[in-house]
Amino acid sequence: MMGERPYDGHMPMIWHRDHAGRWPGRGPLGQAPRSSQVGDLAASPASSEASSIEVAGLVKDYPGGRRALAGLSLSVGAGETFGLLGPNGSGKTTTVRILVTLLAMTSGAAAVGGYDVASQAGRVRGLIGYAGQFVGVDDDLTAAESLALQGMLHGLSHQDAWVRCGEVLEALSLADVAATRAGRLSGGQRRRLDVAQALVHRPRVVFLDEPTTGIDPQARAGLWDELRRLCREEGTTVFLTTQYLEEADRACDRVAIIDAGRLVRAGTPASLKAEVGGGRLTLAFDDAATEARAARLLRDLASVVGVEAGDPLVLSVTNPRADLAPLLAALGKAGIEPTGVEQSQVSLDDVFLACTGHRPRAEAAQRGATSGIFAAAHGRRGR
Numbered sequence: 168m169m170g171e172r173p174y175d176g177h178m179p180m181i182w183h184r185d186h187a188g189r190w191p192g193r194g195p196l197g198q199a200p201r202s203s204q205v206g207d208l209a210a211s212p213a214s215s216e217a218s219s220i221e222v223a224g225l226v227k228d229y230p231g232g233r234r235a236l237a238g239l240s241l242s243v244g245a246g247e248t249f250g251l252l253g254p255n256g257s258g259k260t261t262t263v264r265i266l267v268t269l270l271a272m273t274s275g276a277a278a279v280g281g282y283d284v285a286s287q288a289g290r291v292r293g294l295i296g297y298a299g300q301f302v303g304v305d306d307d308l309t310a311a312e313s314l315a316l317q318g319m320l321h322g323l324s325h326q327d328a329w330v331r332c333g334e335v336l337e338a339l340s341l342a343d344v345a346a347t348r349a350g351r352l353s354g355g356q357r358r359r360l361d362v363a364q365a366l367v368h369r370p371r372v373v374f375l376d377e378p379t380t381g382i383d384p385q386a387r388a389g390l391w392d393e394l395r396r397l398c399r400e401e402g403t404t405v406f407l408t409t410q411y412l413e414e415a416d417r418a419c420d421r422v423a424i425i426d427a428g429r430l431v432r433a434g435t436p437a438s439l440k441a442e443v444g445g446g447r448l449t450l451a452f453d454d455a456a457t458e459a460r461a462a463r464l465l466r467d468l469a470s471v472v473g474v475e476a477g478d479p480l481v482l483s484v485t486n487p488r489a490d491l492a493p494l495l496a497a498l499g500k501a502g503i504e505p506t507g508v509e510q511s512q513v514s515l516d517d518v519f520l521a522c523t524g525h526r527p528r529a530e531a532a533q534r535g536a537t538s539g540i541f542a543a544a545h546g547r548r549g550r
């Protein structure tokens with residue numbers, strides 16, 4: 168039978184250095200940087216910034232005139248796990264590709280590990296690991312071979328590469344398929360292998376563009392746990408994008424929400440959620456007219472941070488438990504009685520909605536405009 172080869176601990180060394188002594192590679196190692204109009208953001212990194220990321224006023228115009236980034240600024244501390252969140256087309260992949268030196272910026276500045284991504288691209292590449300939005304694994308190599316090869320391409324010795332390969336296979340629950348060719352792995356396993364390739368050479372900074380997309384919920388939870396443990400233990404700075412906000416909430420020290428290439432909010436998940444409100448109250452009414460009257464009345468209460476249109480009516484409040492009784496009393500005074508009331512804590516999904524005006528995933532319910540952070544950022548309240 169083709170394909171399943173037992174792992175014998177040896178790599179078929181069919182790769183050769185080029186005339187300049189460089190190994191061929193994919194991803195950041197294999198690509199030449201394009202020049203940028205920006206000079207050095209940091210010529211020689213101090214130790215405190217050795218694995219930090221700085222982005223200042225980043226602009227990217229694609230040929231044809233589409234502005235993907237419109238002056239994005241971000242700061243990621245060394246050892247932090249940082250999540251870049253935003254709707255489809257908001258500029259997440261563009262940001263990541265600029266930071267890993269695969270794409271030239273139009274203007275602005277960015278540094279990784281203290282090195283300017285435009286003028287010191289080679290230095291940046293020496294520090295980083297990268298898993299792009301779409302899986303890039305070699306179908307003909309086994310999982311173990313892929314990892315060991317990546318390790319060696321990044322400068323690990325033959326022995327170290329194989330030792331590290333075993334560690335990463337174990338950490339990302341791929342040990343059982345170590346000897347399976349990537350072409351025969353499931354979609355989720357291929358994604359895990361792709362992420363493993365980004366980590367195998369112990370990079371100081373790792374960029375993961377939607378690392379868990381296409382992986383089932385249970386395996387996603389496992390992957391986050393494994394990523395966190397591995398990166399914490401090794402002090403790796405993680406810059407990731409994800410559409411699974413509840414996972415970003417658990418996995419990330421800080422997140423940034425972007426929309427149309429601009430930063431909307433950045434902070435710890437807890438601080439962003441606190442800004443939207445401590446929780447949600449969902450109120451159902453007999454009919455739309457009563458709901459509209461209730462919404463008009465409630466939006467003026469100090470405890471109500473945001474009002475989301477729709478049936479039922481969703482309120483962002485500072486403290487769902489304490490705020491409920493006065494809120495019902497205010498409605499009662501106006502002769503309005505809800506037919507149903509539900510309390511829940513604010514999630515990062517609510518923050519996202521409040522910031523961008525839409526839910527993070529296409530399949531999520533589109534509930535229309537809202538207030539909260541988004542309204543504050545745009546100088547207006549929700550309806």
Ligand SMILES: Nc1ncnc2c1ncn2[C@@H]1O[C@H](COP(=O)(O)OP(=O)(O)OP(=O)(O)O)[C@@H](O)[C@H]1O
Binds near residue numbers: 233260262
């Ligand atoms: N090569 C390109 N040429 C022209 N426009 C592009 C190119 N790549 C991306 N864009 C545009 O730039 C914008 C940002 O795209 P980007 O891929 O960075 O978004 P994203 O946030 O990663 O989206 P998604 O969540 O769908 O992955 C989009 O409007 C997209 O259509």
Ligand SMILES: [Mg+2]
Binds near residue numbers: 259260261300376
């Ligand atoms: Mg993308």
